Amino acid sequence: MQVLVRDNNIEQALKALKKKMQREGVFREMKQRKAYEKPSEKRARQKSEAVRRARKVARKAAQREGLIPGPKKKPRPMGRPRAGGAPTSDAVRPAAAIGG
Incomplete structure (x- = not known):
């Protein structure tokens, strides 16, 4: 399992590693192997x-x-937009509309 560290941000890399381990079931398996079943x-x-x-x-x-x-959709919190999310309004409009 590999996680890239960007800009020496160890906290973000650890968070990503934990999420990957959770998805793979590593924590669940460790808990099961702790004692005999x-x-x-x-x-x-x-x-x-x-x-x-x-x-x-x-x-x-x-x-x-x-x-x-189906499951109810969670309302998106208002606040800072996420990186890599939807394009801004300038990126959606054609170039001719931006100029005037």
Whole structure:
């Protein structure tokens, strides 16, 4: 796993590394390996994870088909625009409109 450090910003690089590790499931696996898990507990955990995954797939399919409503969109907070976001109004207008 690799994270680039830009402008000696270690905090941002650590945040990106933690996010990548969270997505890959590293923290969950570390927690599971901390103590011994009985085979019966392991089977029960794997079965419950499979059920959860199957429910998620079914829910997503039902949302695509319109049987149930999709997730509510979160309102975007007002404030400083994010870097690399939508173009500014000057970039959208044709060059002739900017000049006058």
